[in-house]
Amino acid sequence: MFRHIHTLTAVAAFALSLGSASAFAGTNTYDFGSVQGAATPTTIGLATFSSSSDPGTFTFGPNTGLYTNLGAFTLSEAGFGGATLNIAFSAPQTAVNFNFSLGDFFASASNGPDTLTLKTNTGTTVTATALPVGGDFYPEGTLNLSGTNSFSSVAISSSAAYPITIADMTSITAAVPEPGEYMLMLMGFGLTGFFAVRRKNNSSNMFMAA
Numbered sequence: 001m002f003r004h005i006h007t008l009t010a011v012a013a014f015a016l017s018l019g020s021a022s023a024f025a026g027t028n029t030y031d032f033g034s035v036q037g038a039a040t041p042t043t044i045g046l047a048t049f050s051s052s053s054d055p056g057t058f059t060f061g062p063n064t065g066l067y068t069n070l071g072a073f074t075l076s077e078a079g080f081g082g083a084t085l086n087i088a089f090s091a092p093q094t095a096v097n098f099n100f101s102l103g104d105f106f107a108s109a110s111n112g113p114d115t116l117t118l119k120t121n122t123g124t125t126v127t128a129t130a131l132p133v134g135g136d137f138y139p140e141g142t143l144n145l146s147g148t149n150s151f152s153s154v155a156i157s158s159s160a161a162y163p164i165t166i167a168d169m170t171s172i173t174a175a176v177p178e179p180g181e182y183m184l185m186l187m188g189f190g191l192t193g194f195f196a197v198r199r200k201n202n203s204s205n206m207f208m209a210a
Helices: 002-020 179-209
Strands: 026-030 042-044 047-051 058-062 073-077 085-102 114-120 125-130 140-145 151-158 164-167 169-173
Touching: 073 085, 085 114, 085 125, 114 140, 151 164
Parallel strands: none
Antiparallel strands: 026 169, 042 047, 047 085, 058 073, 073 164, 085 140, 085 151, 085 164, 085 169, 114 125, 114 151, 125 140
């Protein structure tokens, strides 16, 4: 009996160790400076940046003072714009956030505000507006998607097909069930069955002895 209990205890301890190693919700930061000079498709951490117009549609490089709110390094669309930026994640996410700019020189468009649209593979869509910032040539904004169902990829496009530039990005990984929880549940069922059989055997032995 004690041998069986020790075995079950060891298995339960192993299950707990699996649970502690499982993926938890957490914030991921994507440093564009770590891949400066690279072009899409490129992978940073959990995210792979690409475009249907690849190779080389978007390039990681220094800000060079063009954008006030975009940090030291950016991911910028080459050419005259119109490409969609795709980001695929190797684990489900529940949020994504980044600053951006659109290539509307001096925000001179007369067809309304400049906007950036992000759509997840699960159908959630969010739109953010880019506005002039001080003496910058290009309008800037912040896109924040949160409080939604988990997603594994996003597609980013701009109004009027303006070239897209985004800054270092953050995302939040969705929490996943701990394997240890399931293992412990199974161990609980196993222990219950073990002691039930044990009690049945003890009762049978007492009856036979009588």
